Amino acid sequence: LSPPRDRLRIAIQKSGRLAEPARALLASCGLSWRESRDRLFCYGETLAVDLLLVRDDDIPGLIAEGVCDLGIVGRNVLLEQAHDRERGGRPPAFREWRALGFGGCRLALAVPEDWAWEGPAQLRGKRIATSYPALLAAWLRERAVEAEVVVLSGSVEIAPRLGQADAVCDLVSTGSTLAANQLKPVATLLESEAVLAGPVQPLEDARGELADLLLRRLEGALRIRR
Numbered sequence: 001l002s003p004p005r006d007r008l009r010i011a012i013q014k015s016g017r018l019a020e021p022a023r024a025l026l027a028s029c030g031l032s033w034r035e036s037r038d039r040l041f042c043y044g045e046t047l048a049v050d051l052l053l054v055r056d057d058d059i060p061g062l063i064a065e066g067v068c069d070l071g072i073v074g075r076n077v078l079l080e081q082a083h084d085r086e087r088g089g090r091p092p093a094f095r096e097w098r099a100l101g102f103g104g105c106r107l108a109l110a111v112p113e114d115w116a117w118e119g120p121a122q123l124r125g126k127r128i129a130t131s132y133p134a135l136l137a138a139w140l141r142e143r144a145v146e147a148e149v150v151v152l153s154g155s156v157e158i159a160p161r162l163g164q165a166d167a168v169c170d171l172v173s174t175g176s177t178l179a180a181n182q183l184k185p186v187a188t189l190l191e192s193e194a195v196l197a198g199p200v201q202p203l204e205d206a207r208g209e210l211a212d213l214l215l216r217r218l219e220g221a222l223r224i225r226r
């Protein structure tokens with residue numbers, strides 16, 4: 001168990017699609033920071049809320065370990081890691097606290113444009129490339145489809161052209177990346193956006209009060225945006 005702390009620590013993406021919008025949203029809640037030299041840690045000035053700047057994939061684990069109290073991360077990353085923990089028989093250690101209304105995308109299954117799509121059964125025995133193996137495996141299992149999941153950390157859409165896979169399961173926003181690779185989306189596994197993630201149980205001590213205050217301010221900031 002981590003010792004009581006009187007400062008709230010939020011993990012956000014250091015660089016990437018969610019980095020700037022996450023900071024902007026927190027700033028609109030009245031937070032401001034003094035940045036450290038290495039740009040990994042931002043010390044909160046107006047409130048006792050500090051930022052840790054990390055890779056998005058590390059955020060759920062940092063919450064699970066209690067290194068950070070909260071995080072801003074894509075629902076896709078959060079649920080993938082939650083499914084992965086579940087598969088490994090580990091207890092849930094983080095959950096979505098609130099959707100934040102930016103970073104919208106969907107996790108989609110896509111097949112070559114020239115396939116006549118007849119449904120998930122068509123994937124039987126096929127190879128599907130993805131960076132979301134736990135979410136894809138759960139989706140296939142629910143449909144009783146046995147397919148080979150090929151795990152790639154990037155450049156998933158090019159896998160069919162390279163002969164590494166028959167289909168892909170990847171994030172889509174405009175759809176232009178799929179189209180450029182002669183693929184078409186045929187099913188949505190998950191509607192995603194950036195979320196505030198936190199532990200399963202509410203925070204205690206001073207951090208609980210800071211988290212409540214932050215949530216109230218987030219409600220206000222998000223209401224104005226709509």
Ligand code: PRT
Binds near residue numbers: 054057171172178194
């Ligand atoms: O370095 P780090 O590990 O922190 O960053 P990252 O490269 O893993 O993540 P990043 O910054 O690319 O994305 C962060 C989060 O943004 C994702 O986890 C999603 O929640 C969200 N998001 C929203 C997206 C997209 N839209 C998106 N379009 N993440 C990725 N993409 C990619 C997609 O994988 C595909 O390659 O964009 C391409 C498709 O875009 P369209 O517009 O052509 O469909």
Ligand code: ZN
Binds near residue numbers: 055056057
């Ligand atoms: Zn990442």
